[in-house]
Amino acid sequence: MSILATGVTKNFGAYTALDDVSIEIPGGSLTALLGPSGSGKSTLLRVIAGLETPDVGRVEIDGTDVTGVRPQDRGVGFVFQHYAAFKHMTVRGNVGFGLSVRRRPRAKIRERVDELLALVQLEGLGDRYPSQLSGGQRQRMALARALAVEPSVLLLDEPFGALDARVRAELRRWLRRLHEQVHVTTVLVTHDQEEAMEVADRIAVMDHARLQQVGTPKELYEEPTNPFVMGFVGAVNRLGESFVRPHDLELRQVPNGVTHAARVERVTHLGFEVRVELEQESGGALMAQLTRNEAEELGISEGDTVHVAPRRERVFAGGDGI
Amino acid sequence: MGLGIAVSYLSLLVLIPLAAVAWRSLDGGAGAFWDAITSEQAVAAMRLTLLVSLGAVIVNAIMGTLIAWVLVRDDFRGKIFMDILIDLPFALPTIVAGLTLLALYGPNGPVGVNIAFTRIGITAALIFVTLPFVVRAVQPVLMELDREMEEAAASLGAGRFTTFRRIVLPALVPAIVSGVGLSFSKALGEFGAVVLIAGNLPYRTEVASVFIYGQIESDGVQAAAAVSVVLLTASFLVLLGLSVFERRMTRHAE
Numbered sequence: 001m002s003i004l005a006t007g008v009t010k011n012f013g014a015y016t017a018l019d020d021v022s023i024e025i026p027g028g029s030l031t032a033l034l035g036p037s038g039s040g041k042s043t044l045l046r047v048i049a050g051l052e053t054p055d056v057g058r059v060e061i062d063g064t065d066v067t068g069v070r071p072q073d074r075g076v077g078f079v080f081q082h083y084a085a086f087k088h089m090t091v092r093g094n095v096g097f098g099l100s101v102r103r104r105p106r107a108k109i110r111e112r113v114d115e116l117l118a119l120v121q122l123e124g125l126g127d128r129y130p131s132q133l134s135g136g137q138r139q140r141m142a143l144a145r146a147l148a149v150e151p152s153v154l155l156l157d158e159p160f161g162a163l164d165a166r167v168r169a170e171l172r173r174w175l176r177r178l179h180e181q182v183h184v185t186t187v188l189v190t191h192d193q194e195e196a197m198e199v200a201d202r203i204a205v206m207d208h209a210r211l212q213q214v215g216t217p218k219e220l221y222e223e224p225t226n227p228f229v230m231g232f233v234g235a236v237n238r239l240g241e242s243f244v245r246p247h248d249l250e251l252r253q254v255p256n257g258v259t260h261a262a263r264v265e266r267v268t269h270l271g272f273e274v275r276v277e278l279e280q281e282s283g284g285a286l287m288a289q290l291t292r293n294e295a296e297e298l299g300i301s302e303g304d305t306v307h308v309a310p311r312r313e314r315v316f317a318g319g320d321g322i
Numbered sequence: 323m324g325l326g327i328a329v330s331y332l333s334l335l336v337l338i339p340l341a342a343v344a345w346r347s348l349d350g351g352a353g354a355f356w357d358a359i360t361s362e363q364a365v366a367a368m369r370l371t372l373l374v375s376l377g378a379v380i381v382n383a384i385m386g387t388l389i390a391w392v393l394v395r396d397d398f399r400g401k402i403f404m405d406i407l408i409d410l411p412f413a414l415p416t417i418v419a420g421l422t423l424l425a426l427y428g429p430n431g432p433v434g435v436n437i438a439f440t441r442i443g444i445t446a447a448l449i450f451v452t453l454p455f456v457v458r459a460v461q462p463v464l465m466e467l468d469r470e471m472e473e474a475a476a477s478l479g480a481g482r483f484t485t486f487r488r489i490v491l492p493a494l495v496p497a498i499v500s501g502v503g504l505s506f507s508k509a510l511g512e513f514g515a516v517v518l519i520a521g522n523l524p525y526r527t528e529v530a531s532v533f534i535y536g537q538i539e540s541d542g543v544q545a546a547a548a549v550s551v552v553l554l555t556a557s558f559l560v561l562l563g564l565s566v567f568e569r570r571m572t573r574h575a576e
Contacts, residue, residue: 049477050476050477051473051476051477070476071473071476071477072476072477072478072479072480072481073479074477075479076477077477078473078474078477080470080473080474082468082470084468084470084471084473084474085471086471086474086475086489087471087493088492088493088571097475097478097480097488098478098479098480101475101478101479101480101484101488102479142474145474145478146477146478148478149478149479
């Protein structure tokens, strides 16, 4: 089911967390809200869930205005960064909580909980307490708990933020597969652009309480509409007035009129990729990514002077502010 | 070394005096001990003590939790003042508390409520002096409580009352129980706050501690010691039971 937020503003005292944000999230999609901390992405998620009330603006879920509806009546599933596990209940009790609040018959709850435990691969752990689970298991339990009530939308607030890198990568792939099975409209808050690109089919980039750009991962990477988005979704160099990705920098031994001269500060071999750090003669550091073959052909070493030109570049109107 | 000091200190301060009381209670042999604690007046006093103590801790459990909730969750002017006020009954000499209650709710009190020389009066005095226990036990637990658990419950469809009953209260129960246990032990032995307002009518408004005092005054030291031992044992059992219960309750909390 689709989500529509229109002109949402939220202040906490003198601090503005959301400034006139409007966004449409299509039904069945997996959308990432991406931004640095303090950009307002979590607040937007909490406004959608009803955990915060916007000062101005409205929220619709599946075409119904839910702005004044309490969280318990919205039918959303919410997953927190630190799990928010009910510590005094077993895994079963946690997952079945929403159903028992709805006074479903015991046998029905049991059946549904078993189904969900299988879905999140926690079969056999139903009688444990959250303190007896690993972080990754706890978060999968929290997901099952949110899914138990068949929410119209699933909202995930930095769900993998408290987990170590290996578990995080595993859970990302798992979430992607889960979304393909369950197909519930999902919004994922993250500050990690790689996570957003890997998991989401749409990304909304936020900064300074405002929505900066919405698009597919590819669109954001290839066609960013401002320097912030360009810099946030990938590495970027400033070359004169233009912005260039490190792999779009061409390095030459001889100048050709459009090149900028730069000195090689450092060459780092990372297997297939070779990373070259440069200092422009006109001032300003650059980073170039070459393949191993390109680097060998070029034959550069630290201290050399090379000539740099962009293969692809972007210029933004009034563009300043990476 | 540390353990040695702690054990010696506790022995000197607590264990040896308690043992002496127990020893004293057996002055006339087991028969005299039994007679002392089964005398009609002693039984009446102990029964009353149990009853008013229970009444006081039930009120404390509810009101103490409520006050702790307000102190942690609500923002209002005078919050610090209220926070300090909680401990005052503790700082006040209990006899002064008794005097105040008698003056206020006694026969010539300004509010026109006379609960002097009644069980309600005794209970009120006990509530007064044991007020801080539950508040101070619950307050830190409530402060540490993960607010996101409540938000999660709300997003799962639980209303405020359901969330309180099924999520918040279970987390607070060990603290409430521990506060109740301390209140109860204190109430069992309270003397100062009670002696003035109770009127101390044997069989009717005489609590165990006042009975003990009366026995000592009239040279019944052995009977006094015997009833003391019963009170001590009751307190010990309550504290032991609570400790076991707390361990069970907090087993799964990290």
